[in-house]
Amino acid sequence: MLHDGFMENRASQLEQALRRAGVRVTRQRAALLRVIAASEDHPDAAELHRRAEAAGAGVSLATVYRTLTTLQTQGVIDKLEFQGEPARWEAADQRHHDHMIDLDTGEVMEFTNDRIERLQAEIAAEMGYDIVHHRLELYVRRRGSPGA
Structure with a gap:
């Protein structure tokens, strides 16, 4: 649960981003x-x-x-476009994480995994690259559910 001070600070940052873009709040x-x-x-x-x-x-x-698009342009929120779903939004000030999307419920779960991060970096390095940015989305069904 986000505490009030954090939410107020985040709302203030969003408001400042709109003002920078010339949007009346x-x-x-x-x-x-x-x-x-x-x-x-x-x-x-x-x-x-x-x-x-x-x-x-x-x-x-x-x-x-319009507000979401402006906030995205200002870099304070991220637009998430998951397969077959309307765009979703999250704050851009979060530490890196990946997403798991339940195909049956539409639930989006955040996760981090050091092994996955290391493996991605190793694969990029083997091919002569450094990862600058990435997104990992896993589309999942609960074991034993219909369609699984």
């Missing part, structure tokens, strides 16, 4: 930014809109999309 956008800052999962735009509406933001879905 309205009451509705400020409420949306608080929703984004409080997100510990990987919500899509529709889910962020639903949460903002539940918080009384009165923000349109189009504004949610």
Whole structure:
């Protein structure tokens, strides 16, 4: 669970990013930014809109999309495009992690694994490269589930 000070700091960073981009931070956008800052999962735009509406933001879905795009351009959030799913979003200030996507439930789980990281670096080095950036996505089904 994110503590209030961290969420307030993250919301402030998001607000500063919008201002740098020349976007006016309205009451509705400020409420949306608080929703984004409080997100510990990987919500899509529709889910962020639903949460903002539940918080009384009165923000349109189009504004949610425009705001997300601007925040991505400013480098403060990352757009995650998983196979066959709407784009999802997460804060860009997190340490490196990979994702496992449950094909049956749509759940996105974060994980880190030192062995995988070492193996990727070894493979790149064997081919004469250094890894600059990477994303690993594992699409999974729980063992014994239909379709597995």
